[in-house]
Amino acid sequence: MKRPPTIGSAVDRGLAPFRGRRAAHLLPKARFGGPIPWVIAVMVALTVLAAGGALALSNMVSSARGDLEGSATVQVIEPDADARQAKAAVVVDLLAQDPAVVGFRAVPESEVAELLEPWLGGGEGMEAVPLPALIDVELRDGTGTAELERIEAALQDAAPGSRIDSQAQFLAPVLSALRALQWMALAMIILLAFTGAAAVWLASRNVLGGNRDTIEIVHLLGGNDDQIARVFQRSILFDAIAGGLLGLVTGALAITLMARQFAALDSGMVAGGSLSALDWAILALVPLFAVGIAVYTARMTVIQSLRKML
Amino acid sequence: MSTHESDIVQFDNVGLRYGTEREVLSNISFTLFSGRFYFLTGESGAGKTSLLKLLYLAQRPSRGAIRMFGRDVITLPRDKLPAYRRRMGVVFQDFRLVDHLSAFDNIALPLRVSGVREADLRGPVEDMLEWVGLANRADARPATLSGGEQQRVAIARAVIGRPEVLVADEPTGNVDPDMALKLMRLFEALNRLGTTVVVATHDLQLLRKVPDSLIMRLSKGSLLDPTGALKYPPRRSGGGGA
Numbered sequence: 001m002k003r004p005p006t007i008g009s010a011v012d013r014g015l016a017p018f019r020g021r022r023a024a025h026l027l028p029k030a031r032f033g034g035p036i037p038w039v040i041a042v043m044v045a046l047t048v049l050a051a052g053g054a055l056a057l058s059n060m061v062s063s064a065r066g067d068l069e070g071s072a073t074v075q076v077i078e079p080d081a082d083a084r085q086a087k088a089a090v091v092v093d094l095l096a097q098d099p100a101v102v103g104f105r106a107v108p109e110s111e112v113a114e115l116l117e118p119w120l121g122g123g124e125g126m127e128a129v130p131l132p133a134l135i136d137v138e139l140r141d142g143t144g145t146a147e148l149e150r151i152e153a154a155l156q157d158a159a160p161g162s163r164i165d166s167q168a169q170f171l172a173p174v175l176s177a178l179r180a181l182q183w184m185a186l187a188m189i190i191l192l193a194f195t196g197a198a199a200v201w202l203a204s205r206n207v208l209g210g211n212r213d214t215i216e217i218v219h220l221l222g223g224n225d226d227q228i229a230r231v232f233q234r235s236i237l238f239d240a241i242a243g244g245l246l247g248l249v250t251g252a253l254a255i256t257l258m259a260r261q262f263a264a265l266d267s268g269m270v271a272g273g274s275l276s277a278l279d280w281a282i283l284a285l286v287p288l289f290a291v292g293i294a295v296y297t298a299r300m301t302v303i304q305s306l307r308k309m310l
Numbered sequence: 311m312s313t314h315e316s317d318i319v320q321f322d323n324v325g326l327r328y329g330t331e332r333e334v335l336s337n338i339s340f341t342l343f344s345g346r347f348y349f350l351t352g353e354s355g356a357g358k359t360s361l362l363k364l365l366y367l368a369q370r371p372s373r374g375a376i377r378m379f380g381r382d383v384i385t386l387p388r389d390k391l392p393a394y395r396r397r398m399g400v401v402f403q404d405f406r407l408v409d410h411l412s413a414f415d416n417i418a419l420p421l422r423v424s425g426v427r428e429a430d431l432r433g434p435v436e437d438m439l440e441w442v443g444l445a446n447r448a449d450a451r452p453a454t455l456s457g458g459e460q461q462r463v464a465i466a467r468a469v470i471g472r473p474e475v476l477v478a479d480e481p482t483g484n485v486d487p488d489m490a491l492k493l494m495r496l497f498e499a500l501n502r503l504g505t506t507v508v509v510a511t512h513d514l515q516l517l518r519k520v521p522d523s524l525i526m527r528l529s530k531g532s533l534l535d536p537t538g539a540l541k542y543p544p545r546r547s548g549g550g551g552a
Contacts, residue, residue: 214408220368221467222396223423224389310370310391 036203036236036294037243043196044247044290045254047189048283052255052275054185055282060273061178064171070141071167072148074104076133078161087159088133094158095137100147103138137164193293200240200294204232204301219309229302233295240294244287252283317377318344318475318506319365324374326360333372334360335531342508344474347501349517350510352528358510359403359479361528365508366400366477367391379474396424399468399505401478405460407452413439413463414448420471438466442496457484465496475506482513494519 074091078084088106095101112131120129139147148166155162208215218228259274275283319342326335335357342348352358363369364376367383376383378394386394399420407416417438421431439445442462452460461484468476478497482490490513498520501507509516517525527534 213406217406217408218419218423219392220366220395220400220406221420221423222392222394224392227423307388310368310388 034203034207034239036200036239037246039199039203040196040240040243040290040294041246041250043192043199044244044287045250046247047192047196047286047290048248048251049254050185050188050192051286052251052279052283054182054189055275055279056259056273057178057182057185059275059279061175061182063273064175065168068167068171070139070143072137072139072164073167074135074137074155074162074164076135076159076162078133079130081130084130084133087162088135090159091133091135091155091162094154095135098151098154100140100143100151101137102140105136107134107136109133139166193289196290197293197297200236200297201301204236204298205305207232207235208302208305215306216309219306225303225306228306229299232298232302236294236298237291240291241287244290247290248284248287251286252280255283316344317341318379320375320377321364322375322377324364324371324376326357326364326369327372333531335364335371338374338533340526340533342475342506344506345501345504346506347498347520347523348506348508348526349520349523350508350526350528351512351514351517354512356528357531358512358528360531362400362477362479362508362510365475366398367395396420396471397474399471399473399476401461401464401468401476401481403479403483405452405464407460407463407467409452412449412451413444413455413459416452416463417466417470420467424471434470438470442466458486458489461485461489461493465493469500469505472503473505475508476500478507478509480511481509482511482516490516491519 074095076084076088076091078087092104092106095104109131112134116131145166148164152164155164215228218231255275262273321338321340324335324338325333327333338361350358350361360369364371367378370384374384379397381394383391383394408419411419414435418431418435421434436445436448439448442465444459444462444466447455447459450459452463455463461481465478465481468478476497481493481497485493494516497507497509511517517523
């Protein structure tokens with residue numbers, strides 16, 4: 001047996017941290033061998049879908065609210081056509097003088113008939129149907145319910161049988177339902193984050209269990225908790241990045257396909273729900289959060305397990 | 311024993327029990343001096359491995375006091391223990407090599423954990439492989455090495471960081487007599503370089519192969535003092551077994 005080697009200054013402590021590539025090979029390389037990339041891909045895809053849906057709903061609500069805010073419709077309901085026209089003229093005069101009204105347009109009878117055609121049918125006999133006279137009204141910004149009630153009372157006095165309806169009131173239940181859907185999407189995102197963290201926790205424990213001997217050896221050789229946790233963090237990091245990107249692409253593709261389907265509906269309200277560049281940028285952050293959650297969960301799982309050792 | 315020797319490990323009235331079982335070690339008191347060679351002997355089940363676990367800080371005792379390198383390690387915060395472990399080398403009874411790492415990487419592990427740069431560790435690891443006669447098996451995985459080769463890798467890993475204390479649990483248990491003798495020569499060489507060596511063995515033949523060694527004998531979890539060479543119990547008059 002030869003004389004032991006002289007290691008000398010080469011074994012000075014603390015020259016290079018035990019992490020990164022230096023530590024990575026402590027765990028057997030098994031990229032995509034475990035469940036983590038796939039679990040994260042599914043979680044990210046679902047989260048991107050939920051977040052995309054929430055953002056689209058938010059845009060839809062904002063767009064609809066913007067379009068309808070300050071709009072109202074006056075209906076003059078009078079079976080007799082001459083009387084109806086006379087009352088409509090009175091209403092127009094009244095609206096022209098009202099300080100809360102910034103503009104109005106009397107909807108031509110032919111346009112009203114066209115609007116109602118899908119329900120009432122067209123052609124002969126339509127003249128006999130007593131259609132109301134409609135006047136679209138643009139209200140001053142900030143016109144509230146009290147102001148609408150005042151206008152309605154004035155209309156009733158001047159032209160009995162007429163009424164004013166805020167367009168926002170028509171859609172209030174729809175907007176409320178959309179807001180409920182938004183909250184549901186948010187709840188889904190939170191649940192998916194928890195589910196993802198739980199899946200990573202289980203997977204980390206599995207990896208830990210499979211590498212317990214290695215961990216104990218490094219621990220007994222003087223490796224500290226942080227060094228050992230970093231080995232697992234690095235392993236999870238690469239798996240999570242791969243899974244996150246896969247999930248983002250899948251989710252984005254699904255959103256794009258759905259957007260095309262909705263665009264085919266040719267509905268003004270649905271068109272207001274399209275995603276902006278900022279929305280896509282927000283969706284692109286989803287995998288980053290997923291990677292962050294996965295790495296943090298893996299670290300805490302390993303640290304907790306190591307604390308059971310001396 | 312020369313007068314310049316210093317205490318490196320002190321056990322004082324240490325006891326160890328696992329859970330609610332009876333004590334596997336009772337009233338263990340001894341002092342290890344730096345630069346000496348110790349054998350820990352005793353029949354199977356006497357508590358040798360348990361005592362070594364306390365020594366290499368894998369276990370806290372149930373009672374008593376342990377000082378290492380001048381510090382009470384019982385009350386030492388958990389996060390301070392790795393620094394003390396790095397001052398020791400351990401040869402485990404079952405080698406405990408990392409299966410998916412090559413012989414080179416297994417030996418390099420303590421240096422990497424200690425923060426030695428890759429450029430700085432290659433030379434020492436290659437020297438160590440040559441020293442234990444495994445220069446041509448650097449890339450071999452443990453599963454492809456014989457028992458004796460695995461043992462030598464384990465020893466190389468234990469000594470590469472030049473530990474102040476080397477602890478070896480039955481290091482000759484899996485090798486033939488020739489290899490056992492070679493390993494003892496290796497430990498002696500290290501000892502001459504200043505490392506305190508503690509070798510647990512039930513092979514009494516080994517004791518004769520290191521003439522200047524001191525012997526600690528364990529029996530049923532208690533330490534005996536057969537040679538009187540040890541200052542046992544530490545700094546107390548009267549001596550006697552536990």
